[in-house]
Amino acid sequence: MFPNPSRIILISDTHGYLHYINTAVEKHQATAVIHCGDFGLYDEKSVDRLEDREIMLRLKHCHEIDPQELIKVKKNQLTPKEQRELVRKKYPLSEFSDYLTGKKEFLVPVYFIYGNHEDGEVVKQYRNDEISVKNLHIVDEHHTYKHGRFRIFGLGGNVVESHFFDDENNRFSNGKIFSSFSEYGTLYETMKQYQLEDNTLRICMTHCSPGKVPFLDHLCQKLSANFSVSGHMGFPFTNCWTNFTFSEKNPIKKLSNQQINEIAKYLPANQWKEKQKKEIQQGIDSAFKILEPIKYSSEFVSFYHTNFINLVDACDGYALIVDDGNKISFETYSFGYKPTLPIFKLKVDHRQEKNQENQNRRKNRENQNENLNQSENQNQNENQNQNQRKNQRKNQRKNQRKNQNQNQNQNQNQNQNQNQNQNQNQNQNQNQNQNQNQNQNQNQNQEKEKEK
Template sequence: MSTLGKISKLTGYLPNGAAGGHTGLPPGAAPLLPNNGRIIQTGGVRVLCVADVRGNLRSLNELAKQARADHIIHTGDFGFYDGTSLDRIAEKTLKHVAQYSPLISEPVKKAIGAPGAPVKQRFNASDLPLSELPQFLDGSLKLDVPVYTVWGACEDVRVLEKFRSGEYKVTNLHIIDEARSMLLEIGGVKLRLLGLGGAVVMHKLFDNGEGRTTIAGGQGTMWTTLLQMGELVDTANRVYDPTETRIFITHASPAREGILNQLSVTLKADFSISAGLHFRYGSSYNEFSVNPTLDHYRGKLAASKASFNDVWETVKGEVQPAISQNEAQQNLLHNALDIVDKMPSTALGGNPFGGPVGGANAAGVGQVDESAFKNMWNFNLADAAFGWLVLEVQDGRIGTEMRAQGFNFAHRGAKQHPGHAQRSPAAQPAQQPFNQGQQQRPTQQPPRGPAVPEVKSESPAPKPATPQPQTNVNLPGTADKKENEKISTPAATNGTSNGEAASPVAKTQPSEPIIGLFVMNVTSDDAVRDLFKDEDKEKILKIEKWGQSNKVAHFKSIEERDAVLASLPEDVKSRTGEDRSRPLVKIFQPRENKSFGGNRGGAGNWGSSRGGNSSGTPQGGYRSGGASDSEGGRGGRGGRGAPRGTRGGERGRGRGRGFKGESSSPAPSNATPATGDS
């Protein structure tokens, strides 16, 4: 369908911007009044902010209990799917939704990722629960606290239209969109919630997709349109009250979408709360804190404006005639275009907030208004499974608490397992100067009875056990004896206890090499065995824990190990998707420490000159062992249109896309699992 056809479908449905009292509301919907949705609550109130529950709606009740929350703000990918949504969702979108769904079992996820017939042909609908929403619609499940949400990028537009018309209703669920805001009078503060859902995709700003009303989407995905932005401005203007604190709730991040950033300024927002980047930590910032200069900030807005203008110049010949007979739509389009017109066209000079322009040629005109640049705070949330933000409102003050599960660094400093992760005897000579330093430490005071035999028994080097103060004092480079003592202290070894560091004798004992497979992101022995075929399970000698969420499966011979590895499916041996939590199997290769610096603990190798690289082998900068469950590939879904590369380079839910993510940025397949002393 052409852009013209899609724009024309909007006629008669836009409640805002209409003239003469005509609202154009769909049947069952009520007009927005300034105090519509007003909630008053006194005393200290906690507002939990979460993102991406992906249909696991019962988790909202659990999170509310954990955070002691009175209200919940949710930023999209809520799980607006009902029993009929599966028939409408596209194959590619279905694979993505299923891969990250907390409701679909792991065996089904693995089978979906395997090549074969379309997913809907291979599985029954009962195997693909997209959301728990039907159970909340029929009343079998309930929300314990009020939930205010926008829709995300992966939702069913038909379900949202039924909520807007009143056909669907869930107690305590309030959908914030361009036509409806909410006012919470809590803790001495009036919180005005303004929201805009869906992905921001420049080439879809004038496309309504399969939407029958003002909501845009299709085939299981949703995005925002320019007319929705214009309607949100109209809503915000009609309910404006200078005594209110405004929170702008979006799915896409205003930090990455210049047009959303400018929209938040237009809405006079005090806070923005967004998701869409899928980090393991939430972030809190204002533009002043992340831009070195105002011109740098202008540059981001100018780039977004140029991108929009490319699309607008292409479609305005169709759009303008399509709405020429509809005054309401003309008003909304004007509101939206006015947002873009106020954005700077160049990074140099100009006022990104639409105020007077200062400069050498404009003396006396006025200064650049930097109030929003410095005072509007943005919160980008981690997924609900990994963290949350709490706004604590009391006595007119809004405080914050942020919690995150975070990255898993257990593989760097995990305790070494006796007999398996000891340092090799070949590495011991590099430690001898420090063991010798341990011998010389008693020279600072009269030797005590047991001191001499203790040092003698612990020293692997054939040095005299008797303290030699004169020799020690005259050693070159040892004038600062306190520094030597610091270095030689057993506790200086990272990732080990004092007892381990003080037992070089035990570390010199040779150990049998491990013949095994390293299994990442598993928590139980049964989970490891489930990855292998039945005939291969019998070949596993034992399963050993290695770090917080990793295991090592031992085998009798290298040939047997390699044969078992070859029989595993490819999706277990390499990362083909973005899910960093899925099990990954590699050949176990403990790292050997070839230098003094490498023996100092489990903080990773940073390529520093301190500690020495005695082997002379060039070392990289920062090197992680790859056993973190985050790896860097989950860092953030980039722009909506690019291939998702974190979860241009991030888990790219590309901003120019109509659905979330096609690709990933997995860890290198040859990454060596990190041991405790890497």
């Protein structure tokens, strides 16, 4: 029997609501707390360092926010400046400042890693021992702790291959935190010092879930972890599994070449300052050892025996590991989840409804397009018919005008001919009359001459 029984609270994603920690400790008389990131490492100046999206997310997840103000935030009705003022005046980012000033304190040792949503400046200060809080211990590639018979180690931050080789300034900025490849290598070397530790159970802490990130799964096996504890995912209930519950040994035995290449393709040649280069290169060299295939030894045994625990957000619950000195027991606690439909039916129905909605939308769009095409064709036909009718009417009018003009011309010609005939007749009559008159005059003259 181990002489120091332990009761360890497992909690994650407090997002600044740190009172959850002491509440759970008091309820279960815990001897320690393990916190898996998104702790709420913000100080008074953090509101000016975070990017706009981080401020918006903090307001969206704020427990005390007024419902009307929450609606405005969700509908983007507040400018980034107005959102910052709201945080500054009404809704502080975290309770952490009260612990920094000593106004509040943690009741038992709290071992924490940073998450992907923290103020990078505050994280760096804590990593470099520039600030400290009583009973609050950071876990990273350099810091590991023993509590009872548990060896507590791990590394926080988001795991994104494209950020594996960024420098510290890029990985700790604007309220987002990323882990680096060399840090995992340093952690690997740190834990080699404890590989011969007797009567010890290993707890590996990560923020991201090894169930989602194969590299972290492989890390836990290479470091022979008995327990892997993570957060980040935000499910309503704590999830627990071992690899052997859902997979044969071969798929998990080694990372695929594709996954290794995905990491290696971001490896830069000469990116760091000279004074950093040696330390970082050593970390990278060690990290590539993590990618080596699992051997048939304690690493392989961990395939069967590593218990993976993915925690809910602190507002939804937590878990408890109890070591009574003989056996280990594990308990999970949930504050309740109220689904609108049966939980297994929820996703299925939701997807079916969405698929049905999408199909209906597609059909409606197709019908609308068909109707539009039909109406366009009808309009085109009508326009063509109208144009044809117009052209027919135009042609008819043209022909009518032509005929009228022809008739008019014919009538004019006839009239001209008639006038010409009349004139000719008149001229003939005039000539006849003239001739008659001449004859008469001649006769008269002749008669006169005779009389003489």
